[in-house]
Amino acid sequence: MSDIFVNLNRSLFQLYFYGHEKCPPLHSAGPSVRDHYLFVYIDRGKGIFRGNGVTYELTGGDSFFMFPGHLGFYEADAKDPWEYRWVGFHGTHAERFLSGIGLSPDSPIQTHSDKNALIRLFDQLSNLEGDVEYKELFANGILLQVMAVLYNERARSSPSIAPASGTENRYIQKAIQFITQNYAEKISVPMIAAQVGLERSYFTKMFKKHAGKPPHVFLLEVRMHKAASLLKASDLPVEHIAYSTGFNNINHFSATFTRFYRMPPSKYRNQTN
Structure with missing residues (x-):
């Protein structure tokens, strides 16, 4: 119908x-x-x-x-x-x-x-x-x-962001959009700051003020949430999920995921499926 x-x-x-x-x-x-x-x-x-x-x-x-x-x-x-x-x-x-x-x-x-x-x-x-x-x-x-x-x-x-206002709000929203669209790439805090047109230390201070966390932590949270979603909803090998979420080393990805979710990726997939 x-x-x-x-x-x-x-x-x-x-x-x-x-x-x-x-x-x-x-x-x-x-x-x-x-x-x-x-x-x-x-x-x-x-x-x-x-x-x-x-x-x-x-x-x-x-x-x-x-x-x-x-x-x-x-x-x-x-x-x-x-x-x-x-x-x-x-x-x-x-x-x-x-x-x-x-x-x-x-x-x-x-x-x-x-x-x-x-x-x-x-x-x-x-x-x-x-x-x-x-x-x-x-x-x-x-x-x-x-x-x-x-x-x-x-x-x-998604990771929470406190409300910002005026010009700061535009910078923060632009940074969030850049991170959520490019988390799978080799992006860094200096790259994000340059993308929104701010000096790195000033950008980091502003972002932490409104997010309650520095931009590199926010980027990591986005990557971990995406990795968890892929583990749950897809049949991709863990190695491919690592590459799809911005990691170029599966061991680094597995260690990071384990610290974040307190269990390795394979166990997380088994428990959520």
Whole structure:
């Protein structure tokens, strides 16, 4: 079941279509490339999503994104096929918003703590009645609420930042965005400071004032949270996860992860799967 809108005005967020399906075993889509964003929320059951060469095993309460221009494939489980809901959308604000909360082709998975919040919104989409203009306006309002739920959940699951104001706020937000988009690269505090246009020691002092921790600790926390997410949701070898989160030495990664989570990566994966 799905519905499609044709009045694409390229606003901040513009809903293209939405739908809901209980899939038969091994039902699949792709591999394909889209010219829009696709957000898929899994009600129940199991399946896999493959994007950027990584396969993620997902279940009820998880979701995944497909990004414009990136090849993606997803398939329902053979024994316990998933039931899912989806929205396709675009908009001038979409890329900046998603990257700002840490969702990207390299980080497309989210596990939702409040499963009912998204279901309620998707139910409203499914039950829309009225003329086309009313439905389009109302549906785009629901899409904004879906984005708000994502924002709230990502904010709670990411390292916290205290509110800043004025010019400092712009510097801090730019630094956070740079870190969350480039944690997999060989970035350093001097590089981050240069990126936002500040001298290193001044930047470090400002960042610690608002974050309660220096930027190198914040960067490490982002990498560790991402590593934990990959261990839980993908079948990537630990060595590949190390390289995917900015480490060039698996022993260094394992030691760091063990200090952070008080257990080695392999044990963490076994306990969370």
